Amino acid sequence: MPAPTDGTDECYAPPAPTGHPTDSAPAAGPPFADCVLCGAPTEYGVAQPGAVLCPVCEWQEAQRGACSG
Numbered sequence: 001m002p003a004p005t006d007g008t009d010e011c012y013a014p015p016a017p018t019g020h021p022t023d024s025a026p027a028a029g030p031p032f033a034d035c036v037l038c039g040a041p042t043e044y045g046v047a048q049p050g051a052v053l054c055p056v057c058e059w060q061e062a063q064r065g066a067c068s069g
Helices: 055-067
Strands: 032-034 041-045
16 A cells, blocks of 8 residues: 555544534633642642642652651
8 A cells, every 4th residue: 555645644543523512622620729838739629638739849758758768
């Protein structure tokens, strides 16, 4: 079978739009909690129990715990 001339892979076809509302706009997430250390938004919802940290503060806390051995 000859290769396509438009530079695309012959096996790849982009998905066709379905007309579903979530296909065009991402759904808004829940309200996110603020980090208890720096105040930046976290990946956790406001209903998450306990002290929530942003990804940077989580990483820093993990490093402190690993080094305190």
